[in-house]
Amino acid sequence: MTINDELWDAIVFAERGLVLKIVQAAVDNDEDLVELLNNTMIPALREVGDQFSAGEVFVPEMLASAKAMQAAIDIVGPLLAKTGHKPIAKVCIGSVRGDLHDIGKNLVAIMLRGSGFEVDDLGVNCRVDDFEAAVQRGAEVVCLSALLSTTRDAMRPVADHFRDRDEVKVVVGGAVITQEFADVIGADGFGFDASDAIRAVRECLGLAGTPA
Template sequence: MNHIDNIYDAVLDGDMGVIPESVQTALNANVPAADILKEGMIAAMEEVGRLFEEGEYFVPEMLIAARAMKIGLDLLKPYLIDSGVDPVGKVVVGTVQGDMHDIGKNLVSMMLEGAGFEIIDLGIDVPPANFVEAVREGVDILGLSALLTTTMPSIQDTIQAIEQAGLRDNVKVMIGGAPVTAEYAQQIGADGFAPDAGQAVTLAKSLL
């Protein structure tokens, strides 16, 4: 087995203990960082997403794989910057005001990072003004999450705040969370809705 295959398998299996050594071994063997990222990690996370869609993987497996990928990515980052590998796009994510849930948001963040996006996570209970500020600083996609029906209106408030700031054309807005639907996304003027983390990656790529 070659170095890339080892990394691919370690991410797929969520083997966090093996990842640092596998990545370092590949770098020592002069495997380009971009190849490790694309063929080792991103390809593995795409397969994780596929297995999740097919019901072979569940949220725990997805989380473990994403964590393994993140460990590898942290090691690779300095090499990727040196070799001038640009992220696919910049995504700001956050759970909207009044909502304290972050598992879904974190999973989406890790899956997007695994797909080569640069992620800025604003955390939980994020007021609309903070999202507006992030858009003003320059971002491709805004990912808004709500896990309660009572906090769903905060998604609409955030989109309206961006519109009022005259920034709506500068950013694509995708939304998600347990009570959120495609109909609701359409109704409030979001650009897209993803029912799970795997589909969030597909949606983000299509929005770019």
């Protein structure tokens, strides 16, 4: 696993300008952007979370690192999302009620778009009605994201709402979500990270095993 130490430090210390410079150089040099995301950027932000847990940094520092990360994703995202194909299906995604974390949700949306799905991104703090409205607009899969132990229970009413609707699938994910939790609330799928989200969405649409 290759870790870009300079980019790691730039995210941890929230040096936005430096983050942008390094990521733009990676794009210009045709580096593997998925590897950069998975091996450096995401773990660096996780490190900030660990420092927050340990009381070494506080919300403002966590927010500054998140902004630096989001700025980098704004460069990388459109490149990952390029697809010339006709959409496979329409899905919607949102962070559940009470949850304002959106970096992981945004990444999942980018990767789904890059894998040929049309994505209706509902943003953060989404309620059952927001997901229902997206289904009315044509979403076949409802993707829910939660990062807090206190907000993951907000997935339950959404799963309950769509339980008897065979034509709508519910896929859940986020740092506090496990397969076990997904089973307990009766979700149709669980994805561990952005690539696994694609697998989960394809599987619940019966597309497993076919090429993306």
